[in-house]
Amino acid sequence: MDFQKFLQGKAFDAYEYFGAHLTEEGAVFRVYAPNAANVEVQGDFSGWKLLPMKQKQNPGVFELEIAGAEAGMYYKYAITGADGQVVYHCDPYGMLMELRPGFASRIVDRTWKFTDEKWMQKRDVGKNYNNPMNIYELHAGSWKQKEDGSWYDYEELAEELIPYLKKMGFNYIEFLPLSEHPADCSWGYQNTGFFAPTSRYGTPQQLKRLVEMCHEQGIGVITDFVPVHFAMDDYGLKDFDGTPLYEFPHPDTAYSEWGTMNFMHSRGEVRSFLQSAANYWLTEFHFDGIRMDAISRAIYWNGDPARGVNERAVEFLRNMNAGLHKLHPSAILMAEDSTDFPKVTAPTEYDGLGFDYKWDMGFMNDTLRFFQTAPVYRPYDYHKLSFSMMYFYSDLFLLPFSHDEVVHGKATIIQKMFGDYEIKFPQAKAFYAYVYMHPGKKLNFMGNEFAQFREWDETREQDWDLLKYPLHDAFQRFYAKLSHLYLEEPALYDGEYNSDCFGWLEVDAADYVTYAWERKASGQTIVTVMNLSDQFWKDFRVALPEQYELTELLNTDWEEFGGNTKPEDQNWSVENKPYKKKEQALCLDLPPFTARIFKVKSVKHSAQKKTPKK
Structure with missing residues (x-):
């Protein structure tokens, strides 16, 4: 150094x-x-x-x-x-x-011989912009626990987790912070050991083996990183040399809303400490990416836009990201940022912050609020769902439904759906169909994939016994089907940040609370039609831009997923006659709270009119 x-x-x-x-x-x-x-x-x-x-x-x-x-x-x-x-x-x-x-x-012996050379060599320097990323976010201590309630170590966790990820169609995992922390209830976000994998689950060597095992099975691994604040325990960084060495010297800026200490990013020693820590996790453990927590608190003073931009912290983010990109060209840097600060995912050479992806918190909030709304009011909130595409191309967005949405009285995803127990399931299936058919990488927190009703508690494992109940078992099978569909269909991820690859087919049907859109890429087209009302629409028509020959890939109302429609009951057809100034229409039945997904098998292009000779 x-x-x-x-x-x-x-x-x-x-x-x-x-x-x-x-x-x-x-x-x-x-x-x-x-x-x-x-x-x-x-x-x-x-x-x-x-x-x-x-x-x-x-x-x-x-x-x-x-x-x-x-x-x-x-x-x-x-x-x-x-x-x-x-x-x-x-x-x-x-x-x-x-x-x-x-x-x-x-003291740690850092000697380790990695065996994941093939994975590291083929890792996408394009940051997966045109590849699928289906991320399973989890807390290592409460995904599953041993019979006596103790934790799995890193290697034991990998043995349990990897087959499940493969089954469910997740090709990435994102761990809540694995750096050492004193309080379990902080979930790793209040650190004392920025270079130390938490000993709750074993040794650094065991963590390296976990990453290797994931790479061997084609699964990428992302870790959460906290560059904004640290735990205020007196044995940590606070007043480290008898003075505020890492934090601000003034109380109004030193303390965060979480009862932690804010890093003073204007100090060179602090910058070097943090960016060395980020580099350490990528280098030493072969993590494929870092999700950086609470970036809004670095952009603005104490996260408050009214207090103005923290220019030195913004400068730190730019310099750190630029350096990490140079050292790890294929590693992915993600920002958890709820602000509208410009150019979060623009390259640093164009005055951007240099992140590869930004969590789309607006999409998350708007979508959840819509599904919480009673169906009778949804026509008035109709464009709350379509609004996301108005700004989607302003940054490179990831669609997050994370741990923050299933704790502290917020209710889990399935709980948030309007209505009583049974009516929540079809809405949750339509909800996830919307998310997976929408452009943007995907992230979902553990337990959501089988409709867990209990809010997450870091002291308890997930409620796996729910799978003995038919609706939860069917929901998990639906989620796996949807995930694999996302991984297998290039139209759902290739070119998703290109506006030419998305188009609304129906976004003016507020009275019906019905939407339709298409995704295009790699010579393929996927059409999705969604009814979010509580009414059954018979022979609902959607104008198609060309003469499509379709096949249905997924119907959220199929019996196998706990719905009422049998696969042999097609209840849809293509009308080869003009409709709404388009060449043909898709005519289909739409039960309440249902999404139907179609793939275009072939397109019959209209013959171009010849210009008459003079």
């Missing part, structure tokens, strides 16, 4: 210098504490006696090489501030920590 680049906020490899690193004789320890009066280290290697560290080569860096220190040993720093107060800290660059409530760091 170049120390001057570290101070300037340009380092991406600070973890190679700071922290504990094995040597031939033992281990060398380095920690940055420029305002400390004194720094000591203690651990298993010293019988927990304090050993003084010295500033040697670089100012503010305390260093000590200890013979006999070995991988797996625990250690802490004792840092004396200018006021004489001694506080014990974990290592900011430590790569493993003991299980909470302990906070000692551990």
Whole structure:
């Protein structure tokens, strides 16, 4: 690491210098504490006696090489501030920590030989813009648990999880933060160990094996990363050297709404720390991407547009993303951002923030609110669903239905659907059909795929026993069918950020609360017709732009998915006569809360009229 680049906020490899690193004789320890009066280290290697560290080569860096220190040993720093107060800290660059409530760091042997070369070589440098991304978001500790309620370790989790992902048609997983954190209830979003995979589920080596196992089965792995704030526990980064080294010095900007400390992104040391952490997860564990949390809190002061843009934090995001793209051309960077700040996914060379995708929070909110609305009022909110396509091409959007939508009294996705128990299921099927037929990458939180009614609780596994009930079992089978359809049909993902690949066929039927649209790509066309009213529409007609020969791929009302329509009951036809100034029409029955998906088998193009000779 170049120390001057570290101070300037340009380092991406600070973890190679700071922290504990094995040597031939033992281990060398380095920690940055420029305002400390004194720094000591203690651990298993010293019988927990304090050993003084010295500033040697670089100012503010305390260093000590200890013979006999070995991988797996625990250690802490004792840092004396200018006021004489001694506080014990974990290592900011430590790569493993003991299980909470302990906070000692551990020496790690980073030796590892990856076996996923083929995956890494073929990973798409195009960021999957024209490939399907069906992401399963999960919390590692509460997806499934052992019979005694304990956690699976990383490898055990992979063995259980991968077959399920394959069955359900997910080709990516996104973990809630795996970096070390003191409180289970923070879900990993309040970190103390930014370089340390949480020991709740095992070792760094076991996490690397999990990623390898996923890659072997064609599944990408994304991790959540928190570049905006950190836990305020006194053994972490807060007042690290007796002064606010990582956070703002003023209370009005230092504390976040979550009871955490805000990073001061204008400091070079903080920038180097965070971007080195992001690089570490991509490099050391072969993660395929990073989802960055709470980006709105970096763009605006404390996330409030009224307080103005935090220019230095925006500059940090641009520089970090540009550096990560250079180091990892095929890695995917995602922003969780609820603002309308421009150019979030534009390249940094065009004054963009440089993210590859942005979570479409507006789509998520509008869609859920629509499905919560009683059918009698839906005609008045008709364009709440079509509005998403008015701005869709302004950024590169991902459609998220994440953990945040199924906690804190918000109700789960199935609960949000209007009405009583049984009427919620057809609406939820239509809801997901709309999501998967809409342009944009997909993300869904665990439990939603089998219509879990209980809000997510990080202490309990998902309610897998629901699958013994017919409606939940049928819903899961429907979801798997829909997911595989998305993966298998290029028209549903190829060119989805090209406006030429999408077109409304019916978006002016508010009285019927019915929509129709087509997706085109790779020489294929998919047509979707959706009725979100509580009425049965007989022989509903949709104008088709050309003479299509169709086949039905999926009907959310089929009996196999808990509906009332038998597959042999087609209840649709193509009328080869003009309708609404188009060449033909699709005439079909639409039960309440139903989506029907068709594929164009062939197109009979009209003969072009010849220009008469003069």
